[in-house]
Amino acid sequence: MDVEIKGFRVDLTAAEWRKSSRSGPNCDNCVEVAFVGGAIAIRDSKNPTGPALIFTPDEWDAFVGGARDGEFDLV
Structure with missing residues (x-):
């Protein structure tokens, strides 16, 4: 099933999901x-x-960078 979102055509049935x-x-x-x-x-x-959340590469980079910099750490 193709989904068009944020200018991308995404087929989640073909996705190879990975866990950390x-x-x-x-x-x-x-x-x-x-x-x-x-x-x-x-x-x-x-x-x-x-459901799945879909991110652009720029959004993903901002998230990963924020996580790396401790932006989301609990105080």
């Missing part, structure tokens, strides 16, 4: 990421048939 290597095998609060059609898709690993 830092996620343990019994971890139940993880997200998975897939790079599809030039976009980045994120989904909840507990609900693989549920």
Whole structure:
């Protein structure tokens, strides 16, 4: 199923979902990421048939940079 969003045509049925290597095998609060059609898709690993968030490469870079810089750390 193709979805057009933010100027990308994304086929999530062909997505290869990956979970962080830092996620343990019994971890139940993880997200998975897939790079599809030039976009980045994120989904909840507990609900693989549920909705996915779609990001542009610039949005993804801003998120990863913020996480790397501690922008989202709890005080």
